Amino acid sequence: MKFSNIAALVRKDFLIEWKEKYVLGAILMFVVVSSYIIYKSFQQVTPMSWNVLFWIIFIFAALNALIRSFSAESSKQFLYIYQLVKPGEIIIAKVIYNVIILFLVSVALMGAMSLFTIHPIKDYFLFFAAVTLGSIGVSVCFTFVASVLGQQANQSVLMSVLSLPLIIPILLLLLKVTANALGFINDTNVNSDLFLLAGIDAILFGVAVIIYPFLWRS
Numbered sequence: 001m002k003f004s005n006i007a008a009l010v011r012k013d014f015l016i017e018w019k020e021k022y023v024l025g026a027i028l029m030f031v032v033v034s035s036y037i038i039y040k041s042f043q044q045v046t047p048m049s050w051n052v053l054f055w056i057i058f059i060f061a062a063l064n065a066l067i068r069s070f071s072a073e074s075s076k077q078f079l080y081i082y083q084l085v086k087p088g089e090i091i092i093a094k095v096i097y098n099v100i101i102l103f104l105v106s107v108a109l110m111g112a113m114s115l116f117t118i119h120p121i122k123d124y125f126l127f128f129a130a131v132t133l134g135s136i137g138v139s140v141c142f143t144f145v146a147s148v149l150g151q152q153a154n155q156s157v158l159m160s161v162l163s164l165p166l167i168i169p170i171l172l173l174l175l176k177v178t179a180n181a182l183g184f185i186n187d188t189n190v191n192s193d194l195f196l197l198a199g200i201d202a203i204l205f206g207v208a209v210i211i212y213p214f215l216w217r218s
Contacts, residue, residue, distance in 0.1 A: 005085045009093030017101075024101070027065050031057065031109045039116035047120035047182045054113060055174055059138070059167070061105050066098050066142040087213040094143050095136075095205065102135035120182045126190065127181035130174055133197040137170040137204060144208040148215060173197050 017024055034057045038045065045053075110121075110131075121127050145163040173193050180190045187193075 002085075002089065005089045006093045006096070009085065009090060010097045013093070013097040024065075027061055027105060028108055030064065031061055031105065032112045035109070035112035035116045038113070042117070045117040047118070047184045048179070050113065050118060050120050051175060051178050051182055051184075054109060054178070055134075055171060057109055057113075058102075058106055058134075059164075059171065061109065062102050062138050062142060063163070065101055065105060066139065066146060088209050091143070091147060091208055091212040094147070095139050095208070098139040098143050099135050102139055103132065106131045106135060120184075122183035123181045127178055129194060130177040130181060130197070133194065133201055134170065134174045136201045137197065138167055140201065140204040140208055141166045141170070144204070144212070147208075147212055170197065170200060173200075 038053055042049070114121075142163050145166070148162070173196060176185075176187065177190055177193050177197070179185045180187050
């Protein structure tokens with residue numbers, strides 16, 4: 001695999017996103033509106049409810065953001081791309097691009113929720129470590145499922161059914177780690193949870209890179 005090919009593919013995805021700004025704009029609007037609805041609906045937001053609502057909104061924003069991972073280009077464009085690069089380079093580039101998008105979405109969500117509700121984060125390093133590992137895990141899961149679905153009809157429904165159960169272990173670990181970052185629980189095993197999250201991300205990424213070329217050939 002060539003890093004230059006992966007970098008070119010990531011750049012290509014950013015250029016496509018820049019041409020279709022309404023997609024990312026709609027996701028950011030969803031984040032802001034959801035945070036405002038929380039502000040108007042809850043008389044008081046506790047750190048615990050802030051934590052849960054943050055990840056619920058994050059997951060649905062991620063689902064909307066990554067559902068187009070393999071349907072933004074036409075079939076002819078994909079065939080042309082596959083003649084230039086290896087399938088493994090494509091899946092790696094998609095994952096990298098989606099991780100960046102999800103991290104930006106999480107930062108926007110944190111800012112919106114802190115603006116409209118409360119700002120409960122005590123340990124920023126731990127919080128952003130969890131957000132980074134969570135973005136990687138969710139990106140790999142959703143990207144791989146999107147690659148399996150390709151350009152099928154009813155892709156959004158199938159994406160939800162197939163991908164959401166896969167991220168439950170990741171989501172439970174993220175809730176625990178960020179609960180420590182927000183300071184309403186004190187778990188001495190939080191470093192082990194971070195290593196476990198990193199291990200899950202690495203396994204999922206390895207499986208996606210190994211299996212995707214066989215999916216493409218089939």
